[in-house]
Amino acid sequence: MDDIFARAIALKQNLIDFVLDAEGELATSLESYSAAQLAQVAQSPAQNLMPYEMVTESFLIGGKVGDKTPIDLFLDHEPDLTASDRQLVKQWHRGFPGLFVVVQVLPQGLELMNWLTAKHYEVQISEAQLARLTAGEILLTFLTPILDRRWICSKIVGLGKLGKPKLAVAIGNFKQCYGQYLYSDAPELLTEAWRSVEQYHQDFMDFFKTDEVTLPGYQWAKQLTLFQEMLTQRRLEAAGIDSSKTLSQLAEEAGISPKEVAEETLVPEQAPVKMINPTVELPNSLKKADHVTALTHPRWGQTFLSTYWELKSTLEAQHLEPTTDALVLQCLRDPQVNAYIWHRLAEQYPIFLEQVLQSSLKRSSFNLKTDLDSLLREFNKPLEPTLPEIASVPLHLHELFQDALLEVGKDKSKSKVKRKSATGFQP
Numbered sequence: 244m245d246d247i248f249a250r251a252i253a254l255k256q257n258l259i260d261f262v263l264d265a266e267g268e269l270a271t272s273l274e275s276y277s278a279a280q281l282a283q284v285a286q287s288p289a290q291n292l293m294p295y296e297m298v299t300e301s302f303l304i305g306g307k308v309g310d311k312t313p314i315d316l317f318l319d320h321e322p323d324l325t326a327s328d329r330q331l332v333k334q335w336h337r338g339f340p341g342l343f344v345v346v347q348v349l350p351q352g353l354e355l356m357n358w359l360t361a362k363h364y365e366v367q368i369s370e371a372q373l374a375r376l377t378a379g380e381i382l383l384t385f386l387t388p389i390l391d392r393r394w395i396c397s398k399i400v401g402l403g404k405l406g407k408p409k410l411a412v413a414i415g416n417f418k419q420c421y422g423q424y425l426y427s428d429a430p431e432l433l434t435e436a437w438r439s440v441e442q443y444h445q446d447f448m449d450f451f452k453t454d455e456v457t458l459p460g461y462q463w464a465k466q467l468t469l470f471q472e473m474l475t476q477r478r479l480e481a482a483g484i485d486s487s488k489t490l491s492q493l494a495e496e497a498g499i500s501p502k503e504v505a506e507e508t509l510v511p512e513q514a515p516v517k518m519i520n521p522t523v524e525l526p527n528s529l530k531k532a533d534h535v536t537a538l539t540h541p542r543w544g545q546t547f548l549s550t551y552w553e554l555k556s557t558l559e560a561q562h563l564e565p566t567t568d569a570l571v572l573q574c575l576r577d578p579q580v581n582a583y584i585w586h587r588l589a590e591q592y593p594i595f596l597e598q599v600l601q602s603s604l605k606r607s608s609f610n611l612k613t614d615l616d617s618l619l620r621e622f623n624k625p626l627e628p629t630l631p632e633i634a635s636v637p638l639h640l641h642e643l644f645q646d647a648l649l650e651v652g653k654d655k656s657k658s659k660v661k662r663k664s665a666t667g668f669q670p
Contacts, residue, residue: 251389289416296398300385338387339427360429411647422629439635444541460532463525518635543583544631558592571603
């Protein structure tokens with residue numbers, strides 16, 4: 244164990260102890276942060292990806308007391324640290340959680356690849372940790388930099404050697420748990436992904452002429468097909484390709500596969516990395532619904548809801564039905580009815596929505612203007628958006644999700660399975 248590694252491990256433990264032993268504002272901030280993080284996965288299969296140690300690691304850079312992070316407060320609390328120690332700790336703001344595969348075992352650590360961004364890291368770990376790991380294993384851990392090309396980690400959650408379907412599920416679960424850290428080590432990916440959400444919103448507006456559309460579920464299948472055709476045509480035209488021809492025809496002319504045509508022509512040339520937009524499909528659970536509403540936003544993305552039309556109709560009619568209380572509680576518990584949608588309704592129907600919430604929650608003193616955000620937090624609804632499912636994804640993830648779907652299809656039937664596109668992080 245070299246000196247820099249040993250010192251980094253000791254300092255990291257001192258930092259964690261400082262946070263866990265804290266009182267006052269720092270302790271309150273940790274408690275609130277932890278409760279919010281754990282609540283969002285409390286009833287989810289993803290909860291095994293968020294042990295308390297990882298929540299604490301996340302708090303070190305994501306938590307705030309005033310305008311300072313716990314790392315800042317630790318440095319203020321330790322004035323006797325050497326200049327080299329302070330420099331080491333300061334760069335820990337660059338730490339991030341990730342889902343990694345062990346590329347190879349090194350003499351003093353591991354070469355890891357972040358599955359979300361395909362970036363590689365040399366990570367130094369203890370001999371005890373090293374003895375338990377082999378190449379090909381999938382790990383959840385929080386990386387902390389110590390030198391330009393070297394990192395350390397504390398808690399390691401081993402997921403084993405996963406096949407593509409289980410790996411795709413693990414990546415989706417990671418996004419649910421650590422959405423605010425998605426692409427933390429690749430800001431160019433994050434920028435392109437957010438840009439694609441804004442572009443999708445504009446495309447939706449151009450096609451439907453509104454940001455809110457309600458149709459029967461069976462009609463959405465046709466409309467989404469037409470919408471996807473419009474998106475494909477626009478991308479082909481932008482790439483200078485004859486949009487009157489199918490991908491199969493273009494592939495035959497070029498002597499390559501349709502998949503290669505899509506990769507070469509549907510990924511914007513100006514994109515800093517190769518990313519591709521997932522195909523948007525109506526969830527199976529909504530295909531037979533009488534009223535399905537799609538809402539789109541340049542940051543919150545797109546949401547399909549079967550409850551929105553009934554709730555909005557109640558607010559427009561300004562009349563409480565016997566089923567209204569149950570409907571409101573259902574919408575509050577549904578993570579798809581996000582904070583943006585509640586704020587949208589609050590703008591449109593401020594007086595009656597307040598009355599509806601007072602009745603449904605049995606809170607006569609509820610004030611829409613002052614209490615809505617706290618209510619949304621109570622029902623585990625983030626007030627700021629994380630990257631939506633419609634965002635573009637790196638090509639290697641898109642291919643993983645497609646391969647995972649193909650394998651699942653083969654498992655379900657020995658007959659020939661038609662390959663279909665995955666949707667974002669939902670394999």
